[in-house]
Amino acid sequence: MEKIKPRTLSGFMELLPPAQMQMDRIMDIIRTSYELYGYTPLDTPLIEASEILLAKGGGETEKQIYRFTKGDSDLSLRFDLTVPLAKYVSLHYAELAFPFKRCQIGKVYRGERAQRGRFREFYQADVDVIGDGALDITNDAEIPAIIYTVFSRLGLKRFQIRINNRKILNGFYAMLGLSEKSGDIMRTVDKLEKIGKDGVRAILVDDLSLSAAQADEILGFTAIRGTNGKVLAALDGYRGRNETFDQGLDELRTVARYLDGFGVPETNFAVDLTIARGLDYYTGTVYETTLLDHPEIGSVCSGGRYDNLAEYYTDRQLPGVGISIGLTRLFYVLGEQGMLNGDVPTAPADVLILPMTEDFSDAVALATMLRGRGLRTQLYTEAKKFKAKMSYADKLGVPFVLFLGEDEIANGVVTCKNMKTGEQEKLSGADAAEKIAAFVESQKQLAPILEV
C-alpha cells in the first residue's frame, strides 16, 4: 500500500509525552488558581455561526479567522474566548447569577503567518467577571491577586503585574485637547519599550501632528515612575481638571489600596502609565504582566476592564473585567528559555512492574494493589529480554521499578529499584507501595517553572 507521510500542520503544537505532562501541570495550576477565586469553569463549542463571531467585524480578525461552510451553515472557529463568552452571557442571561464569574481554558484559532513560536491553534486561559448593569471596582483589585496566585504557584517570583487605567489616560488627553487623537496616541505610547522615547516623539509630531509641547507633555506624563505611592501622588497633581481623569485615579487608588489585603506584595505590582493595551475595547483598569528577567517575552498575562461585553447581541449593559494568558506561546517560550523545571515528574507511571515469570498472576495482583493505593502503575508483559525491559523503564523515566521473579514470589517480597539512585532493595509489596507513595507525594510540590 502506498503510504501517506505523517505530519502535523505547521503552527499547531503537538507535544511529546514528557512535554505534555509539563504543559498539563501548568494548565492544572492555572485552572485551580482561577477556581480558588470562585470562577466557574466553562467549556463552549469550538465552532460558532460566523455571524456570531464576526459581529464586530473588520480588522485582523476577519482575515485570520478559520471560516467554512458545512451544508447551508456558515461556520467559524473561535479566535478568542471573549466573543463566545459574550454570546454565552447574552444567550443564557436569565439562567446566570451576576456578577457572573467564569474561567475557561480552551483552544482558539488564528490563521497567522506561520513562523517560529507563532501558533495557529493555541490555548487561552481566561477569567472574566461580568456585572449586570454595573460592576464594583473591587473586582478590578482582585484580578492582580489571581495573576499573582497563578504565577507564584507556577514557580515564579520575579514577575511584575503592571496596571494602569484608561480613564486616567483619556482624561489626561482631554486636558490637552487631544481626545480625538487619544486612541492613536495611546497606540503610539504603547510602543515606548519597543521603539524608545525618540521613536514615539517622532510619530506623535510627524504622523499625528502634535505640537512639540504636547508631545513633551505626553512623554513627561508617561515618564512618571517610582513606587506606587509616588506615582499616585504625582497623579494627584493633575486632579480637578477633568472628571474622567479623577474617576480613573479614584479607581486606580482603590485597586492599589486593596492589593495588600488580597495578598499581592508591592514588589510584584507597579502602577505604570505606559500600559494602555492597544485595544479600543478596554475602558478602565488595564493589566500587563512581565517576567522581570525576560522582558523580551512581553506580557504573559494581560487584560482589563470593559464597559460593554455583549453589545452586539443584547441591549443590556454588561460591564466586565478579565485577563487572559496565552498559554501555548507561554509554554513555548518557557521551553526556549530553559525555564521548564526538569525535576517535575513527566513519566506516565509512578512505578513499573517487571514480572520475571511466565505466569503473570502475582504481578497482576501486585499492580492491582498498587493502583488501589492510588499509584499510577504500569505492568510490563511483553516477551522481551531483560535489557529491553530496562531500556523501556529508562525511556519512560519511571522513578521506581519493581522486579517480581520466582524468588521474590517465594519470599513474599518484591525487588524495588530506585531508578535515580540505582539503589535496590527487597521489600514487602506494602512497604514498596509506601516508599513509592512517599516519593510521589514529595514531588507534588515541585513547581513547573524555574527562574533562570
Add this chain to the structure above:
Amino acid sequence: MEKIKPRTLSGFMELLPPAQMQMDRIMDIIRTSYELYGYTPLDTPLIEASEILLAKGGGETEKQIYRFTKGDSDLSLRFDLTVPLAKYVSLHYAELAFPFKRCQIGKVYRGERAQRGRFREFYQADVDVIGDGALDITNDAEIPAIIYTVFSRLGLKRFQIRINNRKILNGFYAMLGLSEKSGDIMRTVDKLEKIGKDGVRAILVDDLSLSAAQADEILGFTAIRGTNGKVLAALDGYRGRNETFDQGLDELRTVARYLDGFGVPETNFAVDLTIARGLDYYTGTVYETTLLDHPEIGSVCSGGRYDNLAEYYTDRQLPGVGISIGLTRLFYVLGEQGMLNGDVPTAPADVLILPMTEDFSDAVALATMLRGRGLRTQLYTEAKKFKAKMSYADKLGVPFVLFLGEDEIANGVVTCKNMKTGEQEKLSGADAAEKIAAFVESQKQLAPILEV
C-alpha cells in the same frame, strides 16, 4: 445598533455552570482512572491535513467530516481520536517507548444529521496501548479493569463489560465455510438485540443466502450463554477444527483468567458471543459495556484489539488494543435518565463572603485567608440590597455564606450561615474555615452518577 441574535449551533453541547461542573467531575474521574493504569495523556490538534484524516477514506467518514480550505491548505477537523493517534505514533515513532500507552479526552467532529441526543461536536475519552511489532494479550486483560475502575468510580455498580474475540467468530465461520461472508454475518448478528432472532435469521437466509442449517448453527452458537466458565467450556467443544478459532479461544481464556487478579468482579463481566463490533477494524478481543438497568442506552464504552494501527502511514506493524467512551452522549443520556447525582456540589465557590461595611478591607483579608487554606472563595462587593445578595447566594448554590459587618469585625468573628440547614453561628475566621473545609472534604467522595 442592530443586534445579532445570540445562539449556539444545533448539535453542539453548551452547558450551564452547574451541569458543566458535573461534566468536569465525570471527565476528571475518567482521566485519573486512565492515568492510574500508566497511560500518558496526549493532546493533539483538532485540525489535521485532510489527506491524513482521510487516508482510509470512504464511507460515512467522508460524508460527515468537517473539511475546508485555508489558504492553500486542505484541512479537516478530526472525527475520532484514533486516526490522530495513528499519525502521532508513526510520526513520533523514534521518540516513543513501546508499548506506548496513551489516553486522550478530546472533542471530535461529525456532521451528523441533527437530532435530539446526537452531537456534531462531542468528547471521546480513549485509552490505547500500542505495541511495536507485537503486543502481549495480557494488555487485553487489563482493559476491562480500566473500564471497571472508571464506571465504579463514577458511582455505578450495575454495569456489565461484555467481551468476545473476533478470532473465535472468524474461526467459527471458517468452520462453516462462510469466511467470505463473515463480515456481513457479524454485522447482522450484531443486530440481535435490536431486531431479534427471527429478524437476524431472515437477513441471514434471505439477504446473505445462507442455508437454514447454517443460519441455525450461527444462531445456536451465538446463543451460548451462562457463566463465563460455562461459555468457555462450551467453546472448548469446537476446539481443533480451526486454528484461528483455537487461538481466539486461548486469548479469551487468558483475558478471563487474569480478570480476578485485575480486580474485576465476575458480576461485572461476561463473555458474550454476540458482541462483534460492527467495524472491520478489530481483529481480536472486542469489548462493549452496558448499563444493566438501561439497555436502551447501548454500549457506553467499546473497543477492541486491532492488528495494525497506522498502516496508512508506516510499514511498521503496530498492533494495539483500546477503548473509547462517547462522553458527550453519555452525559446527555445520564441527564435524560435522571442519573446525575444532584448532591454533587456544583457551586463555583465553597463559600461566599458578604461584607456589610463600606470599606472592604476586612472582607478582603478574610477572603485571602480562606483562599490560602484552599477554599474556593467568592467575595461579593456589589452595592445591592441584602435581599439581592442572598438571592445571589441562593442562585450560586454556595454551601456557606459568611457575613461580615461592623459588629463581627469589632468582635473578631464572622457570622457563618449554612445555606442548606439555615443554621447560623458566630465563629472566628479560622473556625469557619475549618468548618467549611470539613464539609468540602466530605463532599469529595460523592459519585457523580446515581443508579436509579
